Amino acid sequence: MDLSPLQAIIEGEIDAPASTAVHAVAEAARARHPGTLAILFYGSCLRSGSDEGGLVDLYLLVESYRQAHRNPLSALGNRVLPPNVYYQEVAFEGRIVRAKYALVTLSALERLVTQRSFHSYFWARFAQPTGLLWSSDAAVRRRSVALLAQSVATLGAQTRPLLPKSTSPAALFERAFAETYRTELRAEQPGRAAELVARYAVRYEALGACLLPQLPPPSADGERRANRRWALRRLWGKLLSVARLTKAAFTFAGGQSYLLWKIERHSGVRVVPKPWEQRHPLLSAPFLAWRLYRKGGFR
Template identity: 40%
Template sequence: MPSQLLPLVTAELSAPADPRAAAMAGALAAKYPQAARAVLFYGSCLREQNLEGLMLDFYLIVSDYPAAYGQSWLARANRLIPPNVFPFEHQGLIAKYAVLSEADFARLNGMEADNVSVWARFAQPSRLLWAADDLARQRAVAAVAQAAPTLLALARPMAEGQGDALVLWRTGFTLTYNAELRAEKKGRSLSIVDADPERYRRVGEAALADGLPSSPADAPARWRGLQRRGKRLSVIRLAKASFTYAGGIDYLAWKINRHAGTQIAIKPWQRRWPLLGALTLLPRLFRGGAIR
């Protein structure tokens, strides 16, 4: 039976994006000439007309980590705790990009993923702005096409009105927001669907028509595991980013202030010791509800 979802995912990934973002994707791929396979643009900036002063979000998909980094410790870090995250600037715009291998990108969009971070993002709209060749493009599209079925299949046992696509989406995004340290205000998970309900209904109904993967036998236990692991991974990735991401603590403060309406100011000692500085923010942020 032909897939109803795959053509929708292919069309969405191929839709036009801001030319400046496309140029940035090409420049990013050029940094990794022996390894780059695909560059995807995602996140809130996808919907923005004015990109000045915003932090764009990309995923760089590579053939494997040694090809991207050589024998650097970065290859081991990316394999053990994917992804690595780095800053990037091009023609006056700033971005951050996450690096995953083709194999990890496919795995982390599927039901076997042990955390929500990749499939929760790629169940939302994204753009494939650069691909090394047709095979790289096909693999990227196939990986992204797993994301929505994964979210919906995991959400279905937890939702009331299991046959309604929008109910499943809202349930799924609420659960994923509880499985990471999030800087967004309460209710942000529901606003994702409300921003474009027709898109989510169309994609959701296509995924349901194709047949979702089997939901876990004990869905509440699976979600509790995802939530525990997701929040631990968020802290570990924050620690890793203090080594891979120049100015990472300033980005953390910017992100939280932008989404949570706080006025966090980074002190000089926190910039000097960014790992310690970032960790000292966590108790205050939890108490204030800036991250959940």
């Protein structure tokens, strides 16, 4: 597939301005991890254009896990089940700026957004608007643009078989995001995927116009295979989400509280951890996940 048209679109949007507060918290995160090559900015604060009252979402792309982590166990966990997730806050002009940032090697992320990577966790995330706050050099910038374009291509290729022969860019991305939401510990409200695509209608129209002509036409066999793959992703994705919840208890200060808040914000389901669950976030993670599931926190 020719990714150059997708790369041209992403190249034109990747330098979207971010506030000095966002740059400040990103620099504080970078200072904690030697060998950082690039910092990506995505999520709700990027979409709203404001970080006040929110949690800035960042990805740090590093050279190696061993170099980026002082603790060998953290490096091992990052390699075995990427990414590691951390919390960072900085004082800025009389207020506190807060960020949640994930960490993965650049080379690993380049693999994780291809079609060889079964689960949609990475390629769905980076098919959405993403800014590049900082890169170590021009070569890293080019690689960052290329992996974002590959994310779009992978998402489109994995979703196209589910749609009729005559379809639109908006329909492609709406179905894609709706499918990916179902693979994680999240319960987005109906219509959320359509809302996201409509917000960036011009972007997704342009990406889809580049992508759809290059994808093979759908077939009955292809649709059956794609449905099976997405069903397996839903099962595998929830297992991975529980595993990441468990790992976050060690790598993300305040991780248990943050994750419960995140699920509540998306689903409206609130679970208050018991005192022993607060003291032992690792041991309690499966119990909390089961209670959330029973109450409808995720499907």
